[in-house]
Amino acid sequence: MAIKRIMVIGAGQMGSGIAQVCAMGGYQVILHDLQEAFVEKGLATITKNLARQVEKEKITAELRDATLSRLTPSTDLQNAADVDLVIEAAVENMEIKSKLFAELDQITPKHAILATNTSSLPITEIAAATKRPTQVIGMHFMNPVPVMKLVEIIRGLATADEVYVAIEEMAKSLGKTPVEVNDAPGFVSNRILLPMINEAIYALYEGVATKEAIDEVMKLGMNHPMGPLTLADFIGLDTCLYIMETLHEGFGDDKYRPCPLLRKYVKAGWYGKKSGRGFYEYN
Numbered sequence: 001m002a003i004k005r006i007m008v009i010g011a012g013q014m015g016s017g018i019a020q021v022c023a024m025g026g027y028q029v030i031l032h033d034l035q036e037a038f039v040e041k042g043l044a045t046i047t048k049n050l051a052r053q054v055e056k057e058k059i060t061a062e063l064r065d066a067t068l069s070r071l072t073p074s075t076d077l078q079n080a081a082d083v084d085l086v087i088e089a090a091v092e093n094m095e096i097k098s099k100l101f102a103e104l105d106q107i108t109p110k111h112a113i114l115a116t117n118t119s120s121l122p123i124t125e126i127a128a129a130t131k132r133p134t135q136v137i138g139m140h141f142m143n144p145v146p147v148m149k150l151v152e153i154i155r156g157l158a159t160a161d162e163v164y165v166a167i168e169e170m171a172k173s174l175g176k177t178p179v180e181v182n183d184a185p186g187f188v189s190n191r192i193l194l195p196m197i198n199e200a201i202y203a204l205y206e207g208v209a210t211k212e213a214i215d216e217v218m219k220l221g222m223n224h225p226m227g228p229l230t231l232a233d234f235i236g237l238d239t240c241l242y243i244m245e246t247l248h249e250g251f252g253d254d255k256y257r258p259c260p261l262l263r264k265y266v267k268a269g270w271y272g273k274k275s276g277r278g279f280y281e282y283n
């Protein structure tokens with residue numbers, strides 16, 4: 001199954017990172033979002049990242065130029081008509097993802113693989129929105145995509161072995177390390193990470209310590225590169241809440257109930273780094 005042309009859907013923090021590593025890996029990439037301004041913002045992030053790498057002499061100016069030349073902007077989903085693979089990285093919402101996959105099933109060629117970068121939603125349910133569930137798979141990159149080695153690959157109930165192998169090979173071709181997991185709420189990564197972050201938010205909510213102290217304990221005491229509240233801001237508090245809700249609903253276990261403080265911040269529009277304010281403030 002030769003993969004040459006890819007559409008990445010969602011030009012946010014994950015979609016732009018995924019588009020960057022795919023283009024650097026030699027693939028032709030269409031970066032798609034709802035509005036031109038979002039696509040432009042994503043492309044500007046990629047351009048800035050590549051410029052920084054050239055400055056640091058990590059990549060050549062030729063690789064930067066070749067990478068940029070392989071990226072095409074899109075605001076029309078019909079542009080997926082000749083791709084071999086779609087990697088969807090739109091917002092973490094089942095209704096939006098199901099609708100996108102149903103449309104992609106109509107638009108993309110029969111051989112195309114439809115992958116989702118969802119953090120927690122059931123791959124099997126997303127696949128059920130299509131008539132090609134054997135060709136739907138989870139391809140879960142970590143943030144920041146250009147830096148983190150892991151790609152969690154999630155098989156839905158019907159995912160075909162050859163589709164799994166094609167995605168595993170593709171992840172390796174990007175210099176990533178794929179790890180195979182089965183379809184369960186939050187998979188492995190967020191089933192373990194998000195309850196830890198949620199518990200840190202509860203510690204803040206209950207006045208156990210300041211946000212700085214909570215982060216310092218986990219950084220200096222556990223050698224985490226970022227404290228859990230800084231990491232929550234980095235992931236996006238909206239995404240953190242969606243993931244906790246998926247775990248809560250998926251397992252039906254109250255140990256996964258989202259902290260009320262997390263809900264309050266999301267209701268206030270404090271989404272973390274991407275909106276300028278979360279637990280901390282950003283310029």
Ligand SMILES: CC(=O)CC(=O)SCCNC(=O)CCNC(=O)[C@H](O)C(C)(C)COP(=O)(O)OP(=O)(O)OC[C@H]1O[C@@H](n2cnc3c(N)ncnc32)[C@H](O)[C@@H]1OP(=O)(O)O
Binds near residue numbers: 193
């Ligand atoms: C929610 C989900 O579904 C799953 C998830 O993704 S959960 C989140 C998983 N990610 C993490 O846990 C990240 C934890 N944090 C870290 O690993 C580190 O703090 C970090 C890599 C983000 C930054 O590392 P640091 O040493 O503090 O900063 P810094 O020295 O500036 O950066 C290290 C390198 O990363 C690069 N980098 C940092 N942020 C970047 C970004 N947003 N995009 C691209 N590159 C970035 C830097 O350019 C630098 O590259 P070089 O080594 O080539 O020079």
Ligand SMILES: NC(=O)C1=CN([C@@H]2O[C@H](COP(=O)(O)OP(=O)(O)OC[C@H]3O[C@@H](n4cnc5c(N)ncnc54)[C@H](OP(=O)(O)O)[C@@H]3O)[C@@H](O)[C@H]2O)C=CC1
Binds near residue numbers: 119120274
């Ligand atoms: N943040 C993280 O650390 C990680 C996130 N993920 C997952 O990746 C996905 C994206 O997350 P992230 O990049 O952080 O989120 P962002 O909010 O940064 O980006 C999402 C982008 O998708 C766009 N979008 C929303 N709906 C559609 C649609 N129907 N068609 C096309 N584009 C759309 C959004 O536009 P608009 O602003 O208009 O809504 C926005 O530009 C989520 O599923 C998330 O769970 C996976 C790994 C890590």
